Amino acid sequence: MAKADFGKIADRITKAVRIAKENHDVVKDCFVIDLGQAKRKDKLVHQLEKYNDREWKIRRLFIFDGEGFSEIKLK
Secondary structure, three states: OOOOOHHHHHHHHHHHHHHHHHHHOOOOOEEEEEOOOOOOOHHHHHHHHOHHHOOOOOOEEEEEEOOEEEEEOOO
């Protein structure tokens, strides 16, 4: 992924969750976002916290960036 864009990240998660359920009857609900050496932005974290406002819900979301590995607290 070229940059840490919430829309693109959320769309990729949603597609993975939907395809796993519809095509394989599998629940995919834990994800890791790898931003490489870039640092996460507060705006992105706040947007990701609200990911479950969408139709396809997930249980856990982690982010890996230049500052390390941490969990996003989903609301």
